[in-house]
Amino acid sequence: MWFQLLFLCFIIIQTDGHRVQENADSDPKASDDAPRIVSPSGSFLGSWMETRRGRRFEAYRGIRYAEPAVGEFRFQPPKLIHHYEDEVDASKEGPACPLPATKVEIDEDCLRINVYTPRSNTTNLLPVIFYIHAGGFYVMTGRSDLAGPHYLLDRDIVLVTINYRLATLGFISTGDAFAPGNNGMKDQVAALRWVQKNIKSFGGDPGLVTITGCSAGSRSVMLHMVSPMSKGLFHRGISMSGSATSKAPVPHHQFHLAQKQAILLNCSHTNTSEEIIACLKSKPYRDLGYSLKGFFDHFNSDPVGLWTAVVEPDFGQERFLTMDPADAIREGKKHSVPYIISQTRNEFFWKALYVVKNESLLKTMNEEWERIAPVSFMLPPGNSSAAVRRLKETYLGDRKLVNDEATADGLGKLYGDAITGFPVHRMANLMCRYSTEKVYYAEFDYIGNHSHYEDPDTKKPIGVAHHDDLIYLFTLSYRFPTIEVSDSDDSQMVDKMIAIWYNFAKYGDPNPHNSKIPELSTLDWPAMTPIDRKYLQLGEHFTVREKLFEDRFQVWEELYPLQY
Template sequence: MAKVRISDGVLEGEILDNVIGGKYYSFKGVPYAAPPVGELRFKAPQPVKPWDGIRSATAHGPICCQRDIFFGTVETGSEDCLYLNVYTPSLEPKKPLPVMFWIHGGGFLSGSGNSHTYGPDFLVNQNVVLVTINYRVEVLGFLCLDTEDVPGNAGMKDQVAALRWVQKNIEHFGGDANNVTIFGESAGGASVAYHLVSPMTKGLFKRAIIQSGQNLSQWSRCFEPRLRAEAIARSLGEDTTDDKELYEFFKSQPIDKLVGITAPITVEEELGIRINLILCVTDEKKFGDNERYFYGDVYEKLRNGIHEGVEVMIGYTTHEGAIQFNFLKKEGIFDKYNKYLQCFVPIELLLQCSVKDQMAIGKKVKEHYFGNKKVSIETVDPFIKYITMQILQYDVLQYAKILAKTNTNRLFLYQFDIDTERNKYTDHFKARPYTKGKCVCHCDDLVYLFNDEDVPVNINADSYKMIKNVTKLWTDFAKFGNPTTDGSLGVEWPTFDLERQKFLIIGNELTVAEFPDKEELEFWEQLHQQYLPKK
């Protein structure tokens, strides 16, 4: 066992040996904020109450109440869920170690930082301290009434509280509070992008890695949060628009009623032609002296610059859109794509263009990807290419271009293209037979950074070399701000600029390329330039 004294009391963790990568110290289930229950439901996180004696830190704390968005299962959780985990190779290193702070994905609706999915072995083996966290999700974390009682973004403020905890305590685990890299995937990647412009996070980290996410996509920005809250209340039997009645209603609901809710507020959502995240980050209104996590326009914030001096890595997987394939096939959505041209309209354009323009856009997109063919099992390959650009790739590349234009922060862009037996999510969504055999789905990068208990490690397989490559890229960036600083991987990853737009293809080999998906991107850019007011 291992003991550490932090600001709130003494923790007793464990020393794990005979694990992949060798020995490390593990401290699980560490509270970083008070339980957000009772009158604290929907409120910003409050300080932990210090404890006397020794607190065991050998088991994960409860996860937030939720329904898994990938597998559809209701997970046993608790409102008392604000816990984090710390893994370190040394409690007393000769020199403080770089810290990597992981923010899980799950559409702001599900997920946790637990080691079942996010096992620390691969990263800690590269001599960094790893912190993983839980934060409030779904209604508990992202309900917004646009009122002082429920201004929104509680889940994001949880993440900020955990970052502040790191600044206060990580030295006791051998970590360097002045060298913290935040990283996350999907909604976790979007979270990282928001932290780069939030007034609450300045000075809390030095570097950032945005995996398959950003904050420009519509799915990462809450659409009409107050109307959404009223729709959720109606779905639970309360039809009111009164502020106080809504607040008291949500506060009084048993927790199981606030899990797995669907509350469409548009016909497009009702049709279900794409995955919609009903609760996420919102533009907060000002109430007294309350700290606002985020407010304003995301494009304007990015153009004005992210936090000074923070270095950034950002990227996407080759077949992000495969995440929707199995869902769409099961729901018979292909028929709707063949019937309604509006299904092909990128959601930003759908929300801002006239119906006449939507029909013209839909026709252009359909012809670009499918010619005169129908959307079907036989045309899954172009369908996944379309979905990939629609849900993520276009906005990732726009994010990179806008950030590069400011020319104030070092930026590295990548495409994740590794395909081995470890690609857990490709296998789950059953897209491989329809993508000419190769598929690198949304989330497939995770199993090369973390020891996922569902994906056994074979140290004799080529995939183990891929794990070594990816973790070295990520941890060298965390250590030095340069992911290929020593040349040991046989490639030099250049920074991204507008002139050559160089990026790294992280495949079974590492390759530098330039102008990612140039023709595809130009098609999308022309659509947006033609039909949208300038962003």
């Protein structure tokens, strides 16, 4: 059941490292004429890659952007590298941050940045797309096997992907000076600062940076918009299927997770922050990474979410988050930039299928609904008993759960809305009211040849799952084949998605401009407003609709009211 939750993670675990490297280095002559770049921080040796349309571009991978956060620097904010004494070998992948993987190199010295640029094909400075990877803040990486550049680099953009510390190593927060929290987010800030200093040498425009992300990366984008540390480091934002505004305010600490980590690693004293931090500093990073399984409930490997950014108490440190994101948005204490917000049609629907098709899980959920539902649907403490009764009535007609289509549909919508749908709805509605820049809202509604959930019998997609939009933006060689250039619907979707990202990164507006982009010829995407809550349904065609899933989200608004 553990792998059913972390379906992304188990693919990493099973990935053949040799295959990943072969896919990443598309030009066998890369070492013969390897590209080099000299920036204000130092010189870098890269390699050549090729897009799906055969365009050659430069790749600089595995660059340390911050000093290794090891030893006494574990659980400390990152220290940005300002100068490299020797030429940096950036010709191959860097390690992933500690997580439960066996065939991918992991290391605590993992704060690495990758830069992909077509600078040899143009003399102009290009828009920069800065991608923050998904994975719940506890798995995944920015490596090219999980965020391949081979689609986006057909456009004139510079793509940056990063690693940041995960789980306990990146997000431990005890509410005091021992671990104020948010080091994983501060890693992202350090990477953005590195970009500001160096990206011009790679052909990128430091005044035209678009921060993008999916899931945890999407939450990260929103958090940067309200963080005082991120001011001036970016100029547009794209958030896909994740929100920093949800059913309850952001906490000030997660001491319970720090304590849980200490117990999992057999620390003898777990009552105080000082004891916990001292013990965890002595543990091997692999033990921290591989202990992830122990954090999840035995039922359906719930909850999906664990670690989060926190509102940091002030102990004299540079604070990433100083107030709740919803309050910051409403009070105008944010960095307003043009913003695209989206979610997929079905999000976490597949979680329900594991329940209804498993007799034991189905029986347990029926008998212990009031215990299980608050965990599975990540509900705030307080009125959870009343809330889960209301949710069961709304989504399941207050009926007993059985193995049929009606239960699977209702429970699937409940999982999806609880984890992603409603939080994204709340973020879009806040931002369209209080941002001084345009906000564009979208539903990704395309079923192609592959999905992050495929029917185990037919091996075919049956919905638009969480992360499915990424299939048409990045080559995901850890799991899916490259979508070759053709007249297929999948190939056309790749062209549409990268055209939207390119146009938005360049102009701050996804709609067609002076430049002719045929993929966008039928696009007329209105900005969302509080009164006219229109969104783009992005399927085989562009369709403008209104009030995305608001009939379903009404119950959440009543259970967890917020003054918009």
